[in-house]
Amino acid sequence: MxxxxxxxxxxxxxxxxxxxxxxxxxxxxxxxxxxxxxxxxxxxxxxxxxxxxxxxxxxxxxxxxxxxxxxxxxxxxxxxxxxxxxxxxxxxxxxxxxVAGWFTDQNIIAVTGSNGKTTVANWLDHVWKTAKRKHALAGNIGVAFSDEIDRNKGDFLLEVSSFQLDHIKDFKPAVSLILNITPDHLNRYQHSLEAYAAAKFRITENQTGDDRFIFNYDDPIIQKHVEQLKQKQSAPQLWAFSNKREVPEGAFVRDNQIIFKFNNKEESLMSVEEIGLRGKHNLSNGLATALAARAAEIKNEAIRESLKSFTGVEHRLELAREVDGVKYINDSKATNVNAVWFALDSFHVPVTLILGGRDKGNDYSELEAQIREKVHTIIAIGESKDRIEKQLGKVAPNFVRVETMGGAVRAAKKVAKRGEVVLLSPACASFDMFDSYEHRGKIFKEEVNKL
The missing domain is CATH 3.40.50.720 (NAD(P)-binding Rossmann-like Domain)
Incomplete structure (x- = not known):
């Protein structure tokens, strides 16, 4: 206090x-x-x-x-x-x-990462509701932490960004999570991935041996920081998650089963098939969510039920509408290249991709392999049109430039065929044309509903 x-x-x-x-x-x-x-x-x-x-x-x-x-x-x-x-x-x-942390001694469960933090924060909210545990969902997610301080009598579930972590001093989660670290917001970190990663890692700064840090075992940048964390005298307990290999302590996948491993003892939680959200990235998100719930001593039954019944969040791979057999997908929350990569990875049909907005120092060429395999038309919008065209103009068979979201949706309708997907997954910030990624997604959905 x-x-x-x-x-x-x-x-x-x-x-x-x-x-x-x-x-x-x-x-x-x-x-x-x-x-x-x-x-x-x-x-x-x-x-x-x-x-x-x-x-x-x-x-x-x-x-x-x-x-x-x-x-x-x-x-x-x-x-x-x-x-x-x-x-x-x-x-x-x-x-x-x-500031908000000065006025509470309730448990804080805080999640950060370049991608998936909104999904995981909402998924945690779903678990806590399923378990009938008092809590508030806040942070970088629509409700400020400060707004909930005097209202909430339970746990605080927080989505936190690197910008919010830049100016902490005593902020101390009982459970912290880092989902992944990929290039994002580098314009705010002297174009240094290392500086950006260090900002994310401040989430563990004040944690001690009584606290838990949940991290992605498959992320090399996080692994490097974990090795440094182990040198700390009062490091938090380390729980890892992986969908590729076994972990020393935490959650992993073996023979299509999600396994918890604590104190060298294993227990099977559920089958991977039962998870409600599609895609490998959501398997990782589900593992992270399950571990955070376990750290908060929520029973396996409630964790299982929540992993099965959670259906995702608005503006993240959200089906806006199906028109003439074409699915229009709103992924406006994808504000960096890595998020677009994961979005494309979720589809196995031809895609028309709407890209662009305010550039954050992106390397769009990282999408080349996915685009060559799946995307027949790129529609570029916003300030980053030129940069996208320079890097991806020759990668897909068709490249179209438009000025408005309505223009993008109408251009997509002309080229997309029955059984295909039109995907708004911009890889950019929204502030050149919109108030927020939510506003951008809302306008996309409005334009799709006019078709």
Missing amino acids: REVKDQHIVVIGAARSGIAAALLLHKKGADIFVSDYGTISEDAKKKLESAGIPFEENGHTDKAKQGDFAVVSPGVPTEAPIVQYYLNEGKEVFSEIE
């Missing part, structure tokens, strides 16, 4: 988590000022005004520099001049998850 009463705290960034942190700190007696480089939404302004919290928008004035410390929204880069000002002055800068 950190005492914040009467401290003057500046919150930088007035999106969802910034507003939630401001309201929570205000409630705990702090003197708050909110500053945003851009415009603040009307809804956010109403919340601040009704709490009596002063704010500014469309730029940071000297008022934004006067905090005892700053709380930064995940959308604000560490390189932003206002954040650098605090750091150069020797003042602390914290993320919203760090």
Whole structure:
């Protein structure tokens, strides 16, 4: 618990988590000022005004520099001049998850990774509901951790991003998970995969021998960090998951059965066929979910039932509609190349692929083999059209450039045949044309429903 009463705290960034942190700190007696480089939404302004919290928008004035410390929204880069000002002055800068963590001693189960973290966070929510365990689902997923602090009397299930982990100090999950690490957001990490991986690994920073770290045994970047973690004096207990080989402790697959292995004893959980979600990546996600539930002492029956009955999340390989025998799939959540690779890996029919948005330093050529095998038409949208064309223009038989999501859907309808798939899996951020990946997926579905 950190005492914040009467401290003057500046919150930088007035999106969802910034507003939630401001309201929570205000409630705990702090003197708050909110500053945003851009415009603040009307809804956010109403919340601040009704709490009596002063704010500014469309730029940071000297008022934004006067905090005892700053709380930064995940959308604000560490390189932003206002954040650098605090750091150069020797003042602390914290993320919203760090701040929220000061005001609870309930168990935190926190999941991160380049891909699959939203699926796993929702899957955990499904397990906890099945087991009738009190909990709140929050974090990088639609509800800020700070919003749930005074409401939730059970476990906290958090999806956390590298940006949120950049500015933690004491944040300590009882159970942490890293699903995978592949190039993503490198524009925020000096184009260094190592720096990005180190940010993800901060999830384990404050864990001790009483805590558990669940990790992907098949990921070489994670394995390297695990070896370093083993050198720590107070390392968390290490539980691994793999769909390729046996693990020393954790969950793996043998003869199509999911096996738990703890203290050199094995127990069979269920058959791989019984898992509700398709694809190898979802087998990994299911193993990770099962281990986190086991770490929280949820019974195998509830874990089994949840792995069978979970049907996935919106904007992640979601069937939008079938038109004239063509399935239109909304995978707007696929904001990096690796996520698109997994999406393509899930299909065994010809695909029309809608790609593009705001580029994050992607190497689209990593998709070449999958595209040559499955994709007959690439439809490029957004700011990254030129870069996609340069890297993939000759890889598929057809390459089409369009200006709008409606144009992409209509172009796809012209080329897709019965039994095929039209896949929106952009590999890019959405902010060039949309408010969020959810907004992008919603517009895609609206356009498909007009066909």
